[in-house]
Amino acid sequence: MKGVHHKSSRNKLSTRDRKKLSGEDLNTIDETVGQRKKLSGEDLSELDHRVESRDIISQLPEHIIHHILSLLRDTKDAARTSILSRKWRQIWTSFSILKFDQQKIQEQEGCLEMRNKTKTFKDFVANSLNNHLKQKLSIQKLVLHITSYDLELAPHMDHWINIAIENNMKELDLHVVVKKSRYYYLPQTVFASNTITGLRLHGCKLKFRSNIKLPQLQKLYLHEVHVDQQIVDNLISSCPLIEDLRFIHCTGLQNLQVSSLLKLDRVEVHHCHVPKEIKVNAPNLQTFWYCGKKSLPCKIDLVACVFLKRLTLEDANMTDEMFEDQFARFPFLEILDLSKCNNLKNLTISSTQLKKLVLRGCKNLMEADIDAPNLFSFEYKGDKMPFSFSNPSSLKAAKFSFEPVQIDSHEFHLGDADPLWFFRLRELLEKLKHSSGLKLIVRSKKLVYEKMMHRGENPNCCPYNTQNKCWRHSLKGIKIEKFEPAYGKSTSDWIAWLKSSPTLQYQTTSYRLSW
Structure with missing residues (x-):
C-alpha cells in the first residue's frame, strides 16, 4: 500500500482527497513530497523504481485480480479496490460483478409491508443496472438471491x-x-448466449428447448431445479466445453448419460430423485462424487474414466462386487471416500497411488x-474395527471415531464382548506411532474419567484375563490437555454425563495418553 501512496504524491492532492486520508497517510505523502524536492532527476528516477517495485499488489496477473474481486461479498467492496492503482481501476471497470440479495436490500431500506419491500427491491436493482449501463461497464457476473419470489x-x-x-454476461448465479x-422459469435467452461460461441455478424450472447453444459454458450447477430429461441431454450435447457438472437435489432426472465432453473434469450427483443410471464416458474426468438414496438404487458406470483421481460414494446399495468392479478400473485413484455404503461387507483395497482413504458409516x-504403501491419510467412523493395514509406513494422519453399538435396545460398548478389542487397538496405534497427526474418538457412557485417573498401579479390571490385559494396564501416562466450554454442542450421552458431574459441568476434557 505504500507504493500506492507514493505514486499518488506526484500530483497535488485536493482538499477532498486529503479528507479521505488518515493522518499517517498524509504524513507519508508529505514526507515523500519533501524528499522529492531535494532529489535530482536521477535520484527521482531511482526512487520511482523502488516505489514501483514495492507495489506488489498492482503487479499481480490480471486473472488473479479477477479472482480476488470475485471473492468479495459486496459490490461496493469490489468498487473500492479501484483506488489501489490505475491497473486495479481499469480491471474493475472491465470486471463488474453485480450482486443483489433481496432480503438484505429490503432490510437495509427498512421496509415493513411486503408490497413496499418488493417495490423497493425492484427499484434498487433497476437503478443499479441503469447506472451501470450509463457508465458503459460490462457485466462479468450477475447474482440474484430471491427470498420472496412471486x-x-x-x-x-x-x-x-x-x-x-x-x-x-459471463456468469449467472440465480x-x-x-x-x-x-418455480421460476429461466428465460429462453439464457440458452442462446455466446458469452456465458458459468450457470449456477437454484430453485428454477427449465423448459424443454431443442436449440440450445452455449458454446462457452464451462460450469453448470443445478440445485433444487426441476429438469426435463430432454433438456439435460440437449445441454450436455450442446455445451462441448463443460468442465464441471453438478446436480444437487434435482427432480425429473431419469438417467444421466455423459459423453463426448473432452474437458469434463468433475461430476457430482447429490440426492437427486429418480435417476436409475449414471454413465459417464469422459476420458479426462478427475473427480466423481455421488450421494444416493437407499430407496432409489442407481447403477453407476465409470468404466471409461480411466484417469479418475478422486472418488466419493455415499451409496447404500453398493455391494462388494460392484465396488471391486469399479475400483479395479481406476489405477490412478488418489482419494477414495466411502460413506454409508451399508451393503459393503468385505473389501480389498490395493493401490500404489492411493493417498487418502475414508470409511465412514459403512455399518x-x-x-x-488395505494394501496402499503410499497412503498418507486415513479416516474411519463406525462401531467396529474391521480394517487392517499391510504396510502403513507412509500414513501420517489418521482419525478413528468409534461409536457404541445398539443390540436389542441396549447399548453395547466396544471392548465389552471382545476382550481383545483394546489389544488390537493398541497394536494398531503401535503401527502408527510414526504418524504426525493421530486423532482417536471413543464415545461411551462409562466413567472414562474415573477409570483413567484412578486406575492405580495394578488396575483390578481383568481378573479372569491373565494373558491379554486391557488398555489401562499398559497406560503409562495421562495428561489433561485442555478444558473448553461446550455451550451449544450436541447433547450426546457422553456429553450429558460430563455435564452432570459437579466438577466438570458444562466442560469437555481432552487427554493426551501415552503407552
Whole structure:
C-alpha cells in the first residue's frame, strides 16, 4: 500500500482527497513530497523504481485480480479496490460483478409491508443496472438471491437477466427460494448466449428447448431445479466445453448419460430423485462424487474414466462386487471416500497411488484389507474395527471415531464382548506411532474419567484375563490437555454425563495418553 501512496504524491492532492486520508497517510505523502524536492532527476528516477517495485499488489496477473474481486461479498467492496492503482481501476471497470440479495436490500431500506419491500427491491436493482449501463461497464457476473419470489416479480427478473446477457454476461448465479412449488422459469435467452461460461441455478424450472447453444459454458450447477430429461441431454450435447457438472437435489432426472465432453473434469450427483443410471464416458474426468438414496438404487458406470483421481460414494446399495468392479478400473485413484455404503461387507483395497482413504458409516463392513504403501491419510467412523493395514509406513494422519453399538435396545460398548478389542487397538496405534497427526474418538457412557485417573498401579479390571490385559494396564501416562466450554454442542450421552458431574459441568476434557 505504500507504493500506492507514493505514486499518488506526484500530483497535488485536493482538499477532498486529503479528507479521505488518515493522518499517517498524509504524513507519508508529505514526507515523500519533501524528499522529492531535494532529489535530482536521477535520484527521482531511482526512487520511482523502488516505489514501483514495492507495489506488489498492482503487479499481480490480471486473472488473479479477477479472482480476488470475485471473492468479495459486496459490490461496493469490489468498487473500492479501484483506488489501489490505475491497473486495479481499469480491471474493475472491465470486471463488474453485480450482486443483489433481496432480503438484505429490503432490510437495509427498512421496509415493513411486503408490497413496499418488493417495490423497493425492484427499484434498487433497476437503478443499479441503469447506472451501470450509463457508465458503459460490462457485466462479468450477475447474482440474484430471491427470498420472496412471486409471479409479479418474474417479468422483472427476466428483464434483468436479458439486460445482462445483452451486455456479454459471463456468469449467472440465480438462487430462488421455492415456496408452494412456485418455480421460476429461466428465460429462453439464457440458452442462446455466446458469452456465458458459468450457470449456477437454484430453485428454477427449465423448459424443454431443442436449440440450445452455449458454446462457452464451462460450469453448470443445478440445485433444487426441476429438469426435463430432454433438456439435460440437449445441454450436455450442446455445451462441448463443460468442465464441471453438478446436480444437487434435482427432480425429473431419469438417467444421466455423459459423453463426448473432452474437458469434463468433475461430476457430482447429490440426492437427486429418480435417476436409475449414471454413465459417464469422459476420458479426462478427475473427480466423481455421488450421494444416493437407499430407496432409489442407481447403477453407476465409470468404466471409461480411466484417469479418475478422486472418488466419493455415499451409496447404500453398493455391494462388494460392484465396488471391486469399479475400483479395479481406476489405477490412478488418489482419494477414495466411502460413506454409508451399508451393503459393503468385505473389501480389498490395493493401490500404489492411493493417498487418502475414508470409511465412514459403512455399518455392515466386517473386513477391509488395505494394501496402499503410499497412503498418507486415513479416516474411519463406525462401531467396529474391521480394517487392517499391510504396510502403513507412509500414513501420517489418521482419525478413528468409534461409536457404541445398539443390540436389542441396549447399548453395547466396544471392548465389552471382545476382550481383545483394546489389544488390537493398541497394536494398531503401535503401527502408527510414526504418524504426525493421530486423532482417536471413543464415545461411551462409562466413567472414562474415573477409570483413567484412578486406575492405580495394578488396575483390578481383568481378573479372569491373565494373558491379554486391557488398555489401562499398559497406560503409562495421562495428561489433561485442555478444558473448553461446550455451550451449544450436541447433547450426546457422553456429553450429558460430563455435564452432570459437579466438577466438570458444562466442560469437555481432552487427554493426551501415552503407552
